Amino acid sequence: MSFDREALRAAIATHGRVARVVVAEVQGSAPREVGAAMLVWQTDNGPAQSGTIGGGTLEYEAARHAFTAPRLQRLPLGPAMGQCCGGAVTLLTEVFEDADAIPEDIFARGPGPMPFAVKKALTEARAQGVVTPKLYGAWMVEPVTRATRPIWVWGAGHVGRAIVTTLAPLPELAITWVDTAAARFPDHIPDGVTRLVAARPDTLVPYAPPEAEHLILTYSHALDLELCHRVLSHGFAFAGLIGSRTKWARFRNRLRDLGHTNAQIDRICCPIGQPDLGKHPQAIAVGVAAQVISQREITESYGERTG
Template identity: 55%
Template sequence: MTLDLAGFDRALAEHGPVARVLVAEARGSVPRGAGTAMLVWEDGFTGTIGGGALEWRALEVARDVLRGGHTRVERVPLGPALGQCCGGAVTLVVERIAAVPETPWLRRVEGARDAPALRGFAFRDGWLREEAAAPARAVWVWGAGHVGAALVATLAPLPEIEVTWVDVSEKRFPDLPDGVTKLIAAEPPRAMARAPTHAEHLILTYSHEIDLALCHAALNRGFAFCGLIGSATKWARFRSRLAALGHDGAAIDRIRCPIGDPGLGKHPQAIAIGVAAALLSRRTPAAAKKDGAA
């Protein structure tokens, strides 16, 4: 549920040992729920447990643990201790991490009791158990122009999303956010074969011809979602050309164009916000299954 093993690997490779802050328990109104975590090193961190004052306190504790190496369990009533208006309470477990843990990860973080029977994500009797995070949503962003860069920067920090960013040459990419996979493809439509069939595609290249070829390739490959940037006029032309390529109307209707929220404006960041909001509001099969089991 909570263990981002790839995130551990990246942070350890770049920074050496790190401290991890985990919300092990959450009661009442709190900024983030149980299972939320952040990784901290001496001069930086990734992730967030939210809450402003809570996070600043957590960073101080984490750097102390990073230097001293002793696990700490902090029970924090947000109102009395930090003056936060949400008024709930959280239990933080702060640990020093020097290697990627094996899963499931069961360890005693306080006290001296024997281990209880725990399943899934659980914190009880001083023992903490975690499993690897659920597979990330595979989002493929086609195009590294201004809108693509804004969109990747918006999506990359989200732990449930794994971004693959595709364009035709190295020079088209700006600095790559942490956790984003860069794919250089001289012929982007041919790279569609590398995408999993459950991928969610956002097509926004510099070329209408490449956009059309990517839509054609996506329809042949299969996808969970496919969105295309453009106007209603562009989409009308694409629909006609995709039909001429042999795709039926029901298949073509699975591609969404335009994407985003036109009411937000045409600034790249505004487009990115609208597209990201629409993507996050889309129910995935995993989310539907989880809701059905609740």
């Protein structure tokens, strides 16, 4: 879990003052882990929110009192909230009017001078490149979200739209969405998604970083094939193709004719996602999203080898 600065910035731009409630510490059983957070803002009908700290009474009360709660509060979930988890959580509640002062790597804040334990944690985190959210007394340390995984989605049809809508909220993903005409895209593009229009989408493949993950699902089999050919020639961390086993068998033969080896072709995953979930665009999107999320460790290993 990490501090999503861009989501906070977008919420402030839309709603004004925004409270952020984060699970700062957990003892025993709790509905969410340390670092789970939600944003809360006021509306004419009461508080509204994005994100979750676990639901139930804990979340309801935290949202209701987000602008009046003490900065830190420890809440036993059974006695105080009537929840059956049995543990206790410490919530950190902060109100923001801008996000300009939040660093790009690690956000450490608290009252008074920075404690030695926090200074030591920051030094170790920056040296190792790894930081986990943790409360040090009254000081909270969190990694700041950066979109570090480039995902290129080729195709803005029903499946492409469902996949982008499903993946866009994941803060680590930098999504580039490509199709042949502006009219093929929906009117609203999710925040953080870059739309590219090109009559020949395959000519954009060289602009994708070699660590990009590609999801190929255009309206045209010929274009899908050309994209597979270009991606294989360019390099990638992951490539998935929508289609049947029959389509993939045909593509394999064509890709061999274009000079690619079986070992290279095997790096393309087809069919993508989880076919047993069904062919509804949203069902495909759920399967693809699960595959993308599970791909994280493989992609990180690729980055370590090439970094």
